[in-house]
Amino acid sequence: MTADVRTEDGCRLWADQAGAGAPLVLCHGGPGIWDYLGPVARLLDGQARVIRWDQRGCGRSQRRGPYSVGRFVADLDAVREHLAGPRTAVLGHSWGAHLALRYAIEHPERVSHLIYVSGTGIDPERGWHPHYERNLRRRLGSHLSRWEALGARTLTPAEERERAVLQWSADFADPDAAMTHAEGMATPWLGINHDCNRAINAEVKQELRESDIAARCRALDLPVLIIDGPEDIRPRSGVDSLEKALPNCERVSLAGSGHLPWVENPQHFRRAVAAFLTSLP
Structure with a gap:
């Protein structure tokens, strides 16, 4: 059932x-794209009332800023207030994992469980990115030259979709199914908000350098589940410091999966999340 959420500054989400x-609120990644977590909702709708949303400026939400981590935390709180009630579990994927973590840090009394899927950690130097670039190029294989050529010019909407599909295909461990999975993510194609992407990524880098987020994680007194795919092209070692900082954390690695583990290992993903959600808050 779809719904519109109005934030306090009048943005329609x-x-x-x-x-x-x-309730379980999902936070998609990006930043700058739309919710692609419908398959997660279908996996878990027997376990929870699953709430998805498009972040501000993205997908089916209103195309307006400002684009900042604090603003997105407030938007997530608006979704929680309108649809989830006083307290909810929160699951975030990739950039959305960082958003969910930040929300839990800011509003721990409003979060029962936090599920951190395929995030990139809290290390201030963001040392994962060079590894990601190398792994991306290696996994693109025969598609690398086309991906690079598209990245060197201004793109039509069709070309932007093509380049995204090529890049997203590297997020899957099984090369035979990777393009099919990436096409599924890009259908329907709702466009990329590059302004949002640049602003949020720059702020997250600055935030990790200038704030002691590890200390705030050490004070976070709620259950956290970290889920990784060992074949993710983003090095999973980047999340080690987050795992060590959280006082009530378990971590699950789902064999045979990359950046979207619910796609390539759905049964174990559902089992891990369902068991965690039934644990005492």
Whole structure:
């Protein structure tokens, strides 16, 4: 069931909810793209009332700023208030994992469980990115030259979609299925908000350099589940310091999966999340 959420500054956010039970709010990655977590909602709708939303300026939400981590934390709180109630579990993927973590740090009394899927950690030097670039180029293989050629010029919407599909294909461990999975992520194609992407990425880098987020994680008194795919082209060692900082954390690595572990190992993903959600808050 779709719904519109209005933030206190008047921005309209697209949202959807399905299933029954305690609420679980999903935060998609990007930044600058739309919610692609429908398959996660379908996996978990027997365990929770799953709420998805498009972040401000992205997908089906209103195309307006400002684009900042603090603003997105406030938007997530608006989704929680309108659709989830006083307290909810929160699951974030990739950039959305950082958003979910920041939300839990800012509003721990409003979060029952935090699920951190395929995030990139809290290390201030962001040392994962060179490894990501090398692994991306290696996994693109025969598609590398086309991906590079598209990146060297101004793109039509069709070309932008093509380049995104090529890049997203590297996020899957199985090369035979990777393009099919990436095409699924890009359908329907709702466009990339590059202004949002640049602003949020720059702020996250600055935030990790200038704030002691590890200390705030050490004070976070709620259960956290970290889920990784060992074949993710972003080095999973980047999350080690986050795992060590969290006082109530478990970590699950789902064999045979990359950046989107629910796609390539759905049964174990559902089992891990369901068991965690039924644990005592």
